[in-house]
Amino acid sequence: MSREQQLRGVEYAELVAFLAVARDRSFRQAADALAVSPSAISHTLRALEDRLGTKLVNRTTRSVSLTDAGRQLERRLAPAFADIEGAVQEAAAGADKPAGTLRLTVPRVAAQMVLSPILGQFLADYPNIRLEITVDDALVDSVADGFDAGIRLDERVRRDMEAVPVSGALRGVVVGSPAYLAVAGVPTTPEALSHHRWLNYRLPFSGRLLPWEFSRAGKEVALSLDGPLTTNDVDLLIAAALDGAGLACITEATITDHLDAGRLVRLLDDWCPPFPGWTLYYPRNRHIPPPLRAFIDFLTAQATAATA
Known part of the structure; x- marks a missing residue:
C-alpha cells in the first residue's frame, strides 16, 4: 500500500x-x-x-x-502542500481563471516601489486571487516559511531560485537638505564625506551598517562611518535628511518627489552608478500555482511597459 x-x-x-x-x-x-x-x-x-x-x-x-522537530517537519511539508494546493486550484479554476491564495514576502521599499502602484489593477483583473503580502526587510527563507514567492534585489536572490526581473535598474544616491548643505558645505568627492554627519541604515538581515558605495572611471570606493542616527527604517532616514540632520544614502526612486521639489539635493551624482533592480523569485523545478503564474505575467507586462 x-x-x-x-x-x-x-x-x-x-x-x-x-x-x-x-x-x-x-x-x-x-x-x-x-x-x-x-x-x-x-x-x-x-x-x-x-x-x-x-x-x-x-x-x-x-x-x-x-521545536526543532517542528521546524524540520514544516520545511519538508510546506513545499509539498503548496504543490498540492496549486494543482487542485489549477484543476478547479482552469488556466484561464486563476484562483486561490498567493503568499508573498517583500521588503518595505519593494512593497512601495513595485507592489503599491499595481495592486489595485491586479486585484481587479484577477478577482478570484487572494494576496497575502508580508512586508519584512529580513532575508527570510521563503520556502520554509510557506511563501509562494518573494521580491529581493537581484544580487540577494539565491542561485537555485528562478528569478524574474520586475523593475528597471536602481541607484543609491547621497542626499542632503539645502539648509544642511548651506552650513556644512557640499562634498565633491567621496573622501570629503568624512567631514559630514552620516545618517545610517542598518541592514536587518546582517545587523551591519549599509556601506556607501561609489564608482567612477574604474575607481571603487566603499565607506562606512558612524553618525548621529542609525535606523532600519527608510522613512525615518528620509525624514531626518529632510530635517537637516545630515546626509543619507537612499534609493533614488523612493525620493524622486523630494528631489524634484528641491527639498533634498543629490550629491556626487557622477559617483553613483546604477545596479540591478528588483527580482521576483520562486523555487526552481516546482509546479507554479496559477495565481503565481498570473502574477508573474502581470508584473512582467508592467515592467516591459514601464521601460518601453
Whole structure:
C-alpha cells in the first residue's frame, strides 16, 4: 500500500492544521484561516504530536514557536502542500481563471516601489486571487516559511531560485537638505564625506551598517562611518535628511518627489552608478500555482511597459 493510500483524511487534516499554526505562529489565526475553533486546532495538533511521538510546538500564553522537530517537519511539508494546493486550484479554476491564495514576502521599499502602484489593477483583473503580502526587510527563507514567492534585489536572490526581473535598474544616491548643505558645505568627492554627519541604515538581515558605495572611471570606493542616527527604517532616514540632520544614502526612486521639489539635493551624482533592480523569485523545478503564474505575467507586462 502506498503512502498516499495510508494517509487517512484525519492525518491529512492534522498536517494542514500544523502548517497553519507554523505559518501564523498563532492558534487563533490558524483557526480563523481554517474556519474552526482554536480548541479544535489545539486538539488536532496534540493528536499529531501523539501520533508522531514528538513535540512540534512550544506553547505559552503569549507566544507560539516551533521545536526543532517542528521546524524540520514544516520545511519538508510546506513545499509539498503548496504543490498540492496549486494543482487542485489549477484543476478547479482552469488556466484561464486563476484562483486561490498567493503568499508573498517583500521588503518595505519593494512593497512601495513595485507592489503599491499595481495592486489595485491586479486585484481587479484577477478577482478570484487572494494576496497575502508580508512586508519584512529580513532575508527570510521563503520556502520554509510557506511563501509562494518573494521580491529581493537581484544580487540577494539565491542561485537555485528562478528569478524574474520586475523593475528597471536602481541607484543609491547621497542626499542632503539645502539648509544642511548651506552650513556644512557640499562634498565633491567621496573622501570629503568624512567631514559630514552620516545618517545610517542598518541592514536587518546582517545587523551591519549599509556601506556607501561609489564608482567612477574604474575607481571603487566603499565607506562606512558612524553618525548621529542609525535606523532600519527608510522613512525615518528620509525624514531626518529632510530635517537637516545630515546626509543619507537612499534609493533614488523612493525620493524622486523630494528631489524634484528641491527639498533634498543629490550629491556626487557622477559617483553613483546604477545596479540591478528588483527580482521576483520562486523555487526552481516546482509546479507554479496559477495565481503565481498570473502574477508573474502581470508584473512582467508592467515592467516591459514601464521601460518601453
